Amino acid sequence: MQKSTKRVRNRYYEGPKSNHYNGTRFFNPGGIAPLGFRAFFQWKSRDRPEVWPKFYPSPFSPAKPEALIGGSDLRVTMIGHASLLIQVAGLNILTDPVWSDRVSPFAFIGPKRHNAPGLAFDDLPPIDVVLVTHNHYDHLDVSTLKALHRRHAPHIVTPLGNDTIIRRAIADARISVTDWGDETRLQNDVTIHTEPCHHWSARGSRDRRMALWAAFVIETPAGKIYHIGDTGFHDGINYRAAAEKHGGFRLANLPIGAYEPRWFMQGQHQNPEEAVEGMQLANIAHAAGHHWGTFQLTNEAVDAPLRALEQALAARRIEPARFRALRPGEAFDVPPV
Template identity: 50%
Template sequence: MKRRSLLTAASAATVMTLGGVGYAVHRRGRNPYYRGPTSDHFDGVRFFAPGQVVDKAQVVDKAQVADKTQAADKSLGDVVRWKAERGGTAWPKRYPSPFTADRPPERVLDLRVVLIGHASYLVQVAGRNILIDPVFAARASPVRFAGPKRVNPPGIAMADLPPIDAVLITHNHYDHLDGPSLARIWQAHQPLVVAPLGNDAILRGYDETMHVETRDWGSSVDLGDGVSVHLTPAYHWSARGLNDRRMALWCAFVITSPEGVHYHVGDTGFGDGAIFRDVRTRFGAPRLATLPIGAYEPRWFMQAQHMNPADAVAALDLLGARQALGHHWGTFKLTDEGIEAPAEALDAAMDQAGQPRARFLALRPGQVWES
């Protein structure tokens, strides 16, 4: 395993302590992770989502002129303002799940989903076992002494994982890409690892033998047994430190199988809703959508890259998904809302939409969903 300098690691931990947002240090330079042709979402150095405002200078809406808050890239001044204004709700040191740690079956022919914690899932479908953004670390951080600390244990112990066929990584933030855990999973299971462009360089920094298939938005990977995974856009960003912002791609995933369509988003802003409409147009209404519902306050700072529960309910409506499960809450404190606020706000948003609460569940670690 390659070692980073303590200074670089501590800087990255500081970024995560600031809610996984950080501030932009725009140096043209070279991209240390990826070299490839320019496209409608890559300028030769940095990735971006078409239609997503990344630079505050792009904001022209008169309603935003005074503040220009909707850009994904934040300045150091924005971070200082957030810290100065921060009146967030404190979290308890422990928030144990009411569900006992799951011991999954070795294989499932239909569809079984369990939340490991935060944004980490085990998806068992059509005989394939798939991990999404597996984070088993005590902190969402590159170091053990700083960064957001988990307040409940993983909903599956790593030793209790069934044979893992594939690992899907949505993006490289430390609450989604846990390098040491991935190295252990690789050594134990030798899964196919699928990630967006540029993330292979990061992953192989933890184990140079790891086999990583990187793809661009719009591309697909066959996982076997009639199961495929498709990379689709998200309104988010990436960084492992202070100087590599948006130099590795991020994505959402669509898993297609004989058991239907499963749409998974690690992190995204709602934007204009086009990314959700496009998924429904291309793949049809999903059987299941797993959507983030946390890390959204304050809105002026988080809105461009993190949905709140009302946004997630609006996304569910555009997708037409039969069932939704909510994640990205209740394990790592990244932003200002209280620990139970996302689940409470989700219920309120479903009530407001005239939808049964059971159609969109805020999962807790170890909680299993089976259709």
């Protein structure tokens, strides 16, 4: 029987082809495509995950942030997983905000929190900007975005296609939709640069790579901040490119968790050793480690990223204070460069 030649339609984005978009799906140039369902079921049936404690509490009390941080100051506060509050240049910026109990299309099943958000939603300062790096449920949480819109009506910056998902829930959201290499100019002489990272996207089984994923560089009078929500190391290509384009960074928020087993995860999630190498390649003065200890997505133990980060820093003779694996409620006042 002859196979159908009907073209698959992208449900989120229509636009011209590029070096990372083939007219239907986005891809990582020269990179690794995400493994399919056969590999996923092989992982789940063959590899046994470490058991996490039901509750993994943070040693830090819930944060009570100031309304505004200005001048040369820079503070990043861990909420949980990839949700961070960045306060710089008089702006309050949230990354991939998730206050939901689960990161899943369903409210009753899927990865559940092992600790409470490190900042109560009602204690948020006025939020100016929200950065959404991609559409996986642990990064794009529609319920949280709706609550933020009702309370703060922030300016959302997100890569191509993710705006379609957000607008279905928030029709009047203020969104800047960006491609790799684009700039979004904000107030207070702050510019958001949308940059490549090595990842993928999906909300279900039929929309793989139909919305773009990205990292962001926040260029401010107080210095540059490199924020990566998720990435595979990709031989350090994107770290080198970031250093060449931007020169270096006062701070980088780097993912350090959800990396085992390597045969399945290496194309989408770097491990702590790779994050430390990326720190050096991109000329990063200080780093905040995230994407660990809140939702169990992969096989490593809950505190394995901490131990692996310590070993990687020691092996490269980097002062541990320069790369901190943040816990919910922890605030990091980043030293000037």
